[in-house]
Amino acid sequence: MVPRLKIFQCVSGRSIFRTLELDLRLLGMIGAFVVICLVFNIATDGRFLTPRNLFNLSVQTASVAVMATGMVFVIVTRHIDLSVGSMLGFIGMTVAFLQVQILPDIFGFGHSAIWIIATLAAILMGACLGAAQGWIIGYLTVPAFIVTLGGFLVYRGAMWWVTKGQTQAPLDDRFRLMGGGAEGTLGETLSWGLGGCAAVAAVLLILNSRRRKIGHGFKVKPVWAEGILAAMTAGIIIGFVWIMNSYPVPDGAMRRIMTAQGLEWNGDIAWNHGVAIPVVILIVVTIAMTILASRTRFGRYVYATGGNPEATKLSGINTRLLTVKVFALMGALTGISAVIASARLNAVDVGLGTLDELRVIAAAVIGGTALSGGFGTIYGAVIGALIMQTLISGMASVGVDAPLQSIAVGLVLVLAVWIDIVYRRKTGVS
Amino acid sequence: MVNHPEPPLVELNDISISFGGIKAVDHVCVDLYPGEVVGLLGHNGAGKSTLIKCLSGAYQMDSGEIRINGDKVNIQTPRDARAYNIETIYQTLALADNLDAASNLFLGREITTTAGFVDDVTMEVETRKIMARLNPNFQNFTSPVSALSGGQRQSVAIARAVYFNARILIMDEPTAALGPQETRMVADLIQELKCQGLGIFLIDHDVHQVKALCDRAAVMKNGTLVGCVDVDAVSTDDILAMIIAGKKPGKKPGHVAV
Ligand SMILES: Nc1ncnc2c1ncn2[C@@H]1O[C@H](COP(=O)(O)OP(=O)(O)O)[C@@H](O)[C@H]1O
Ligand SMILES: [Mg+2]
Numbered sequence: 270m271v272p273r274l275k276i277f278q279c280v281s282g283r284s285i286f287r288t289l290e291l292d293l294r295l296l297g298m299i300g301a302f303v304v305i306c307l308v309f310n311i312a313t314d315g316r317f318l319t320p321r322n323l324f325n326l327s328v329q330t331a332s333v334a335v336m337a338t339g340m341v342f343v344i345v346t347r348h349i350d351l352s353v354g355s356m357l358g359f360i361g362m363t364v365a366f367l368q369v370q371i372l373p374d375i376f377g378f379g380h381s382a383i384w385i386i387a388t389l390a391a392i393l394m395g396a397c398l399g400a401a402q403g404w405i406i407g408y409l410t411v412p413a414f415i416v417t418l419g420g421f422l423v424y425r426g427a428m429w430w431v432t433k434g435q436t437q438a439p440l441d442d443r444f445r446l447m448g449g450g451a452e453g454t455l456g457e458t459l460s461w462g463l464g465g466c467a468a469v470a471a472v473l474l475i476l477n478s479r480r481r482k483i484g485h486g487f488k489v490k491p492v493w494a495e496g497i498l499a500a501m502t503a504g505i506i507i508g509f510v511w512i513m514n515s516y517p518v519p520d521g522a523m524r525r526i527m528t529a530q531g532l533e534w535n536g537d538i539a540w541n542h543g544v545a546i547p548v549v550i551l552i553v554v555t556i557a558m559t560i561l562a563s564r565t566r567f568g569r570y571v572y573a574t575g576g577n578p579e580a581t582k583l584s585g586i587n588t589r590l591l592t593v594k595v596f597a598l599m600g601a602l603t604g605i606s607a608v609i610a611s612a613r614l615n616a617v618d619v620g621l622g623t624l625d626e627l628r629v630i631a632a633a634v635i636g637g638t639a640l641s642g643g644f645g646t647i648y649g650a651v652i653g654a655l656i657m658q659t660l661i662s663g664m665a666s667v668g669v670d671a672p673l674q675s676i677a678v679g680l681v682l683v684l685a686v687w688i689d690i691v692y693r694r695k696t697g698v699s
Numbered sequence: 700m701v702n703h704p705e706p707p708l709v710e711l712n713d714i715s716i717s718f719g720g721i722k723a724v725d726h727v728c729v730d731l732y733p734g735e736v737v738g739l740l741g742h743n744g745a746g747k748s749t750l751i752k753c754l755s756g757a758y759q760m761d762s763g764e765i766r767i768n769g770d771k772v773n774i775q776t777p778r779d780a781r782a783y784n785i786e787t788i789y790q791t792l793a794l795a796d797n798l799d800a801a802s803n804l805f806l807g808r809e810i811t812t813t814a815g816f817v818d819d820v821t822m823e824v825e826t827r828k829i830m831a832r833l834n835p836n837f838q839n840f841t842s843p844v845s846a847l848s849g850g851q852r853q854s855v856a857i858a859r860a861v862y863f864n865a866r867i868l869i870m871d872e873p874t875a876a877l878g879p880q881e882t883r884m885v886a887d888l889i890q891e892l893k894c895q896g897l898g899i900f901l902i903d904h905d906v907h908q909v910k911a912l913c914d915r916a917a918v919m920k921n922g923t924l925v926g927c928v929d930v931d932a933v934s935t936d937d938i939l940a941m942i943i944a945g946k947k948p949g950k951k952p953g954h955v956a957v
Contacts, residue, residue: 481820482820485820485823485824487820487823488841560816564816564817565815565816565817566809566811566817569798569802569806569809569817570807572795572797572798573795573797573798573802573806574795575797576795576796576797576798576843577793577794577795577796579791579793580791580792580793580794580795580806581795581806581807582757582777583755583757583777583787583789583793584777584793584806584807584808585756585776585777585778585781585807585808586806586807643795643796643797644797
């Protein structure tokens with residue numbers, strides 16, 4: 270009896286550490302984000318932490334962050350996707366061409382079917398391109414690095430062929446809402462409503478999961494840890510909405526919106542932006558991908574494959590088909606990002622998406638995804654994307670030249686991965 | 700042991716498989732009856748693991764046939780093998796190191812909620828139940844299995860094979876990573892499962908253990924079957940001679956069928 274008790278104690282001491290581990294990582298990344306923001310805020314005499322800047326930051330992060338959630342699955346299964354930037358450009362150009370040259374002739378200019386067809390086409394196209402790459406990787410066993418390097422070149426070339434290099438603009442009005450901007454937001458009331466619901470739902474989820482674990486007599490986090498987690502989650506949601514709701518719509522945009530609704534505007538009404546639609550898309554994608562990763566068989570197999578591909582095969586899982594699915598999902602998310610990126614710019618030129626693959630991979634890696642496979646979280650990748658965008662925007666607002674920005678982001682990437690390696694070694698998670 | 704009224708649980712007939720010219724398994728015939736433990740012995744590289752991997756669906760044999768309860772079956776994938784209630788403890792354990800014990804135990808056969816999501820809580824409850832039976836010392840249900848000791852990892856692999864009501868159990872060196880006490884626990888488990896009527900293929904290097912646990916011992920050398928003997932009819936030295944010299948004791952050379 271005595272030796273067994275001893276084992277139990279030593280194990281429970283470790284598992285408390287593990288319980289906090291997840292939160293430590295999350296706290297660490299949020300901490301890094303806050304520190305970076307504060308540094309830039311000081312360097313710019315308070316011009317960085319303004320609702321306007323944070324709104325822009327959230328919109329600029331969306332496209333890369335959406336793809337980064339998919340890149341987590343790709344990297345967790347020990348693959349890589351170098352093609353996402355070019356694929357984004359190819360898809361963006363194709364759907365821009367569709368809505369500028371083809372669809373208006375069929376439905377009439379400004380018809381509401383245009384944005385729906387363009388969006389679905391983008392997602393479908395991405396899924397098909399991704400599935401094709403995944404099939405070559407999974408079934409023909411060509412390494413992902415080579416296949417997607419090929420894709421990187423092919424899509425960039427194909428993008429040019431769609432319009433012979435011609436820039437496509439302007440895009441459909443409703444389509445453009447998915448890129449953010451003064452019109453492309455939820456507006457104040459809806460933002461508050463959604464934020465409130467989200468905060469309540471998050472706290473209920475945490476409580477429910479805790480109740481379920483206690484019901485089975487499992488060890489749960491200490492109350493203070495759970496409390497901090499719940500309060501922090503709700504606080505971040507409400508705080509974010511509050512900031513987005515503090516950014517007033519500028520006069521010019523106000524006049525434009527009112528005129529579009531056939532009203533006169535003489536400065537008597539003031540609106541705030543609220544949460545941008547691309548950010549709403551990002552949040553929906555993040556939640557869906559998190560559920561996929563942690564609550565479905567597919568997600569379980571993705572992580573199992575990363576941990577031990579041989580064992581996963583021996584467990585009766587078709588890892589080849591899984592590879593196809595992972596790359597198809599990556600492609601579909603790239604399609605969503607293509608919509609966001611092209612809608613934001615309201616134009617697609619042949620440079621769209623250039624270097625995005627590296628930003629996406631860096632975001633996933635900064636967020637704690639291990640290139641050796643098996644480890645990585647969706648929220649980590651999103652925060653990774655946010656941290657990187659913050660660095661880039663922050664340096665731009667401080668007046669750092671583009672070459673220096675590159676150098677800084679490169680160094681941060683290496684530093685982040687090194688910290689992650691040290692952290693993993695310290696906590697004993699391989 | 701000669702008179703079995705019912706057909707064998709498993710018949711491996713004339714199994715051959717080669718890898719790039721190397722005949723890893725060369726026309727091997729072995730069978731297994733319900734409630735019987737058949738030991739597979741031989742030097743490293745003799746082809747024991749490869750042979751049982753043909754039965755577990757990990758490899759596709761080049762020629763030969765597998766019969767279960769007398770019926771010819773076609774096992775192409777591990778999933779096919781599982782459908783015939785064949786469970787395997789691989790020599791490498793085949794665990795996903797980054798997942799916890801429950802996720803490994805149920806890998807490929809997750810318990811899901813009515814909404815179709817994986818039910819981690821129920822799976823952990825089930826894992827705790829089977830571990831309480833197999834290895835009461837096992838308490839670490841939240842760490843990835845990479846953080847576990849060799850014996851604990853072995854327990855997870857064994858639990859996975861036992862949990863799903865196997866009829867045919869393949870154990871490829873199940874005690875290789877274990878200390879004496881844990882080895883005894885595995886021996887007890889084999890006895891218990893045998894009494895429940897399972898047929899067990901046991902690959903083991905310990906001739907004494909094979910003699911104690913098995914009904915018959917099949918010896919392989921260089922991919923071929925040296926012979927299959929009733930362990931009570933031979934001495935450990937006889938078995939060792941078969942492994943080392945590749946000759947069957949007291950029988951006409953060349954006569955290897957059971
Ligand atoms: N996947 C494989 N590819 C190539 N050769 C293999 C493979 N699996 C087994 N072999 C070869 O088959 C022979 C038998 O190996 P194995 O069945 O592992 O032996 P044992 O389990 O008896 O020690 C060895 O020569 C080994 O190198
Ligand atoms: Mg072996």
